[in-house]
């Protein structure tokens with residue numbers, strides 16, 4: 001007997017209602033094509049709502065010395081020169097316009113003394129660059145896009161999970177299938193373009209800053225449909241997650257704390273970051289506590305900085321590894337982290353600038369951050385890797401399949417700068433929406449093959465057919481612990497080889513789960529289906545990490561502790577799928593355009609000059 | 619007080635709109651848990667199909683609203699230390715879904731009504747030129763409202779909806795906050811006063827402040843959002859001098 005389903009037809013389907021998906025859908029609807037957006041959660045609950053620190057754009061409001069070239073340089077350097085320079089160029093040039101547009105759609109960012117959008121400092125950004133709202137920037141951005149979106153004529157499917165994509169005989173992407181989480185009914189969607197905006201994969205690690213949604217669905221959907229992933233070995237472990245109590249371990253402490261002058265200390269009360277400045281950044285950061293303090297004083301009082309920034313604001317990979325080393329050396333905090341202290345800024349400033357951090361620590365850890373230091377440690381936070389897309393159009397190698405936001409890749413290379421994700425969402429969300437709708441014009445509505453629908457539908461229902469089996473929650477927890485242990489912040493060949501073996505075992509176990517037979521809001525069933533994606537992306541991340549025999553950005557090998565600029569510095573790992581198997585190949589990165597090389601040189605000279613003057617610019 | 623190792627019983631509503639009952643569960647607690655952790659533990663160890671919404675686990679997304687021992691709260695921000703302390707020994711901790719919205723299953727309710735009202739609110743309408751100029755003091759007034767995480771606990775608590783079921787006549791505190799946020803935006807030019815009176819029924823609110831009390835985002839809903847909206851309605855419709863002034867000048 002065939003499985004029943006409901007069918008829908010659209011020009012453009014956007015899968016994901018975070019910042020990237022909403023921005024894409026708005027753009028698509030604006031160009032006049034029939035657009036729908038599908039998301040696993042209710043509108044406004046996607047990951048984007050959790051983003052705190054800010055959205056990077058060289059607006060030149062807080063510091064006129066900033067411009068797109070400096071932002072471009074900072075992004076490329078932060079990426080350890082692996083980012084797709086074409087994307088970095090679009091991003092640096094277009095982010096200011098996208099942020100100003102948000103303001104017109106109702107976003108109310110913090111202001112400068114000149115009544116414009118204010119900008120804050122963040123690690124790796126040469127100048128104050130992040131448009132922000134206290135520490136709830138993501139909320140501001142998603143709410144703005146949501147409010148714009150609901151008046152743009154977009155059909156919204158909330159609490160639907162997409163499980164497979166469909167292609168036609170010519171290999172074009174033509175639709176998708178999924179289930180309604182509420183009543184368990186199956187729905188199919190035919191579309192001329194599909195945009196994946198499903199976010200990240202960090203739920204695969206037990207200590208992470210992400211929610212249940214981050215099971216890498218979009219990464220897995222794309223692989224299964226024949227698209228390629230790149231940079232999957234680069235997972236950003238954010239240096240400052242909460243470490244205590246256990247139930248909140250991993251929840252993010254925004255980098256904004258350090259941007260506002262937060263100090264990292266070890267158990268000996270030593271500001272250890274001064275000892276961890278890598279050669280690549282030598283001379284860019286303050287060398288004494290006095291210089292650091294002066295920088296904070298200048299910056300918080302709204303002046304232009306005349307000295308260099310504190311080493312706490314080094315890029316995330318550097319700070320995360322430093323905390324890791326301090327803990328290993330026995331100088332960690334009581335629960336295995338480091339101390340982060342902002343109390344010197346005083347209660348009033350903290351309540352104004354970091355209200356949700358204050359609230360979070362008070363409520364969840366019983367710590368008053370205006371009086372005592374926080375305990376922090378690394379947490380899996382962001383995946384730089386994702387679907388390989390064309391820089392201009394955001395189309396993958398599968399025709400008609402686009403991707404934007406965290407699920408796409410290229411902008412961040414080996415390491416993402418804080419604040420560069422929110423800007424990524426709006427810049428490339430818009431591009432994806434624009435080109436997906438162009439692709440959809442003048443095409444007839446595709447038809448999906450009934451046999452394929454039935455096959456995909458029976459996969460959805462499979463876990464409900466089991467009469468007995470393991471609780472999927474148990475497999476889920478064990479998988480995450482396994483990845484944390486074997487493919488965590490510091491990696492070795494042996495551990496990763498064993499991880500790959502274990503992933504095969506998880507693959508078998510996930511077939512035999514039991515979570516009852518009801519289709520109605522059955523969390524266990526949903527989790528059983530998510531497991532499938534987690535295993536695929538865990539394999540992709542592990543295989544890429546095992547193959548890259550060097551340390552760079554978000555990928556650190558104990559057995560290859562230094563970067564290998566001659567070989568791996570030029571190479572991208574590309575993941576693809578062949579008959580259900582995750583495969584890997586290497587490709588040389590593309591040589592940068594000459595005018596961009598000149599731009600980089602120009603910015604480097606400017607930074608060197610600042611360093612030579614001990615940061616003292618007039 | 620460490621709760622590690624303590625056996626704790628819970629009584630949780632299970633079922634759907636047609637058929638539901640309270641069911642008992644017992645789990646062993648760990649240190650520092652919040653209520654949502656306990657629900658997850660029950661899910662992972664005993665009842666895989668227990669339905670619950672959550673996302674951020676840090677009070678930022680507003681997904682995990684429920685009534686814990688009768689009090690409307692975010693499960694992810696309610697510490698077990700506090701709940702255990704307030705619950706008499708040997709009595710289970712009670713967790714129910716929000717009462718004012720239709721039950722879907724277990725702890726999950728249908729909150730789509732809130733989204734439907736939001737759809738009816740006219741969006742921002744400001745200058746066409748980019749780089750809007752306004753100062754931090756003006757921003758502060760609206761930013762406060764924009765901290766709303768859409769947990770809908772306020773609307774769940776408001777007696778106009780909860781007891782009197784006036785879903786067709788009253789927008790509820792959450793959406794009044796949204797209206798206030800647009801109305802008080804320094805550069806917004808839209809006129810929403812007629813519908814604030816008529817369709818969104820601001821006058822049904824009788825200032826009991828129950829919504830403000832439960833708001834996890836600390837928004838002063840009644841005093842900062844609703845009362846100013848009421849005043850604007852009064853100014854428009856009941857103030858004779860202003861009415862004459864409007865007739866003469868033709869302004870809103």
Ligand SMILES: Cc1cc2nc3c(=O)[nH]c(=O)nc-3n(C[C@H](O)[C@H](O)[C@H](O)COP(=O)(O)OP(=O)(O)OC[C@H]3O[C@@H](n4cnc5c(N)ncnc54)[C@H](O)[C@@H]3O)c2cc1C
Pocket residue numbers: 015016017018019020021038039040041046047048049050051052053054055056137138160161162163178197198199200209210213217218252381382404405406407418419420421422423425
């Ligand atoms: C705690 C935290 C703080 C952060 N702070 C910052 C910051 O200050 N600055 C910054 O730039 N970045 C920050 N980031 C990173 C940034 O928030 C995210 O990378 C970004 O929001 C991702 O947006 P997105 O639109 O790609 O995906 P998301 O916002 O995660 O949205 C994904 C969407 O896809 C949907 N989806 C997923 N799978 C499916 C499926 N199978 N079927 C249907 N729908 C699906 C989900 O329901 C969701 O709607 C932070 C991240 C976290 C976790």
Ligand code: SF4
Pocket residue numbers: 775776777778790791822823824825826827828829830840844
């Ligand atoms: S103050 Fe008004 S909106 Fe709030 S609960 Fe009371 S009646 Fe409802």
Ligand code: SF4
Pocket residue numbers: 680765766767768769770771772773791792795832833834835836837839
């Ligand atoms: S106003 Fe407060 S209680 Fe109401 S939905 Fe928003 S955050 Fe929740």
Ligand code: FES
Pocket residue numbers: 671672673674675676677678679680681682683692693694695
């Ligand atoms: S899970 Fe986000 S508010 Fe509770």
